[in-house]
Amino acid sequence: MDTPGALSCDDELRHWPTDEDQARAVQDRLRSSARLDEPGPEPGFEGTVVGVDVAYDDARDVVAAAAVALDARTRAVVDEATAVGQISFPYVPGLLAFREIPTVLDALGRLARTPGLVVCDGYGLAHPRRFGLASHLGVLTGLPTIGVAKNPFTFRYEPPGPDRGATSPLLDGDEEVGRALRTQQGVKPVFVSVGHRIDLDRACAHTLHLAARYRLPETTRAADALCRRALADA
């Protein structure tokens, strides 16, 4: 049963690039598939928000991914899954997705139910070619995705106001590619950008809701802890 316009995740994985030029070509080819015209799920929607993260052991060439599903309203952990694989791509700024996505997809596939939103470590639209990790994961899965990064990468921003919830534009030249968001008073902001099927306002609202107690969203914290454990046990 073919769906016109849809792309096959399996096919993309079979043709996973092995060098940087191929990888950039994949980003350029898939970029137009990212949907930026949907508002996306509203905070507190009925369903799960899933955090994904990856940990590496370069010496053993092992990568471990974790996917942790939280109730979108209560933030309670309702499911979690891990996957272990071989490191398939070096870390190259701008090509992070090729290092993380295969194992992340494996972990996501082991969840009991379909996520309503996936929160990635890193960027979506805020990317040199406007197709970061969150964009790529969204296009391959069809799921709404956002990127929440701890660093501004190469982009500029003015510090947001001191209060929780304050934002400022994350800029690539004159273009707003995301937002700096203060999730807690007195801490560095996080850097939010859209991936797939959600708008920036909602991406920030979800991030703020998920970061009720700490600087980083609970999804990120839970996935980070779990993938480290999975790596240690691998």
Added chain:
DNA sequence: GCGACAG
């Protein structure tokens, strides 16, 4: 050419 550069 050099440095910077999500994780």
Added chain:
DNA sequence: ATCTTGTCGC
């Protein structure tokens, strides 16, 4: 990302 002790503070 990862290598890594103690330490200041709630």
